[in-house]
Amino acid sequence: MLKIGSHVSFSDKGLLSATAEAASYGSSSFMIYTGAPQNTRRKPIDSMFLEEGRAAMSAAGIQLDDIVVHAPYIVNLGSYKSNIYQLAVEFLQEEIRRTHAIGVKNIVLHPGAFTDKDADYGIDRIAEGLNEVLNGTSETDVNIALETMAGKGTEIGRTFEEIARIIEKVEHNERLTICLDTCHIHDAGYDIVNDLDGVLEEFDRLIGLHKIGVVHINDSKNPIGSHKDRHTPIGTGWIGFEAINRVVHHEKLAGKPFILETPWIGKDAKTQRPMYEAEIALLRGTAAERLGESYLTEVEQLHQFFTQQDIHPRAFVISTWELLKNDPKAKKADPREPLERLYDLVVEASLLPHLNEEQINQRLIGWLAAHDLKLQA
Structure with a gap:
């Protein structure tokens, strides 16, 4: 292992x-x-x-x-x-x-x-x-x-x-x-x-x-x-x-x-959670086994949603960091980092309403991983 x-x-x-x-x-x-x-x-x-x-x-x-x-x-x-x-x-x-x-x-x-x-x-x-x-x-x-x-x-x-x-x-x-x-x-x-x-x-x-x-x-x-x-x-x-x-x-x-x-991540500093469980499972290739069979289905739902929004994982991540690094006015107006921006889009669209903040973030980590590697059960 x-x-x-x-x-x-x-x-x-x-x-x-x-x-x-x-x-x-x-x-x-x-x-x-x-x-x-x-x-x-x-x-x-x-x-x-x-x-x-x-x-x-x-x-x-x-x-x-x-x-x-x-x-x-x-x-x-x-x-x-x-x-x-x-x-x-x-x-x-x-x-x-x-x-x-x-x-x-x-x-x-x-x-x-x-x-x-x-x-x-x-x-x-x-x-x-x-x-x-x-x-x-x-x-x-x-x-x-x-x-x-x-x-x-x-x-x-x-x-x-x-x-x-x-x-x-x-x-x-x-x-x-x-x-x-x-x-x-x-x-x-x-x-x-x-x-x-x-x-x-x-x-x-x-x-x-x-x-x-x-x-x-x-x-x-x-x-x-x-x-x-x-x-x-x-x-x-x-x-x-x-x-x-x-x-x-x-x-x-x-x-x-x-x-x-x-x-650790989350909107409220008092309730922030680590992504360790999802990160470990994804790197092992055991996401479905560790996080449940529905995990892969929900990651696929995110994929379909972001594809409709013309949002591509690596391009979105890098362009967001470039914006925050190179445009002080933009950073001051909207300092949200890539994962937080993605989370807000999911919540605003009422996608995966049965999941809490930690669970949505775990699936966003999976979506980012699935862009390059096929998730394994």
Whole structure:
């Protein structure tokens, strides 16, 4: 089975609640933060419901080796400020011990940013920090998965070359793996839509495909090379469903855990829902099995409706993003993104009135996917 899941919360009951959420989406892997991703406050290990969580994972058919931990965003090993750098080193050492206690083998890390210095300084500083972190956690078998970055601001990891230079400078680099993020490398300028094989060949030449420990699968709100890092549900961005589907089924990435980090959507921020269940089922080719036989019929209804409106999936998505990017007046007058515009058209036409907002959006994701690939029961 394709090892695919999503980011899930690690809240009141730790690993137990995270597993329950992942299973509700049909996940066979998942990624957690052991606390809030915006800070370094963490609960004691003994409050993580680890034993109960592992039992729930076993019951759901989820393997511990396919689970990933993500370090918080604010950790910055590239900082020239000693207090920020030291906090990053010490926190990562403790986070690796927490990850080891859970039984997970990879912790994803944004490499860091050089802020007021330069890229060479940032690479050296990050490598220095990784050496400290790894040397201080030699009792564990946890790897640090350096994430490929989009290149916004002064962040390091925007090219495969930068990551390769970091790896070369780390003493125990056998404990370094890579988290390949589709939105990030697209925004960094790698053409995974038209030349996925070429991108993977370049990665293999500079770093080695064997180093990939996890793949984040996200669509992008921005065109290639934009250096923005803004995720959107699969099929609703510049990458598109077909290209993402080629990534998750590529023979050179077989056996890797794939993790969705696509945003939750909905008119009301308080009731927004993720598209994880539909995205996972569509990428597996099990939409009817997971979402019901009527799902395919309702996707076909959307297809007929939009065909009558002369709306074509990829053209509509791209033209909407181009409008929002290039025409400030139009964006101010109507800031709705592609999926929201499609949803409004469906509701205005009283199409599929028996479905709620989440269900309509799930079928819109299916319609976007069905343009390029035949849905499989």
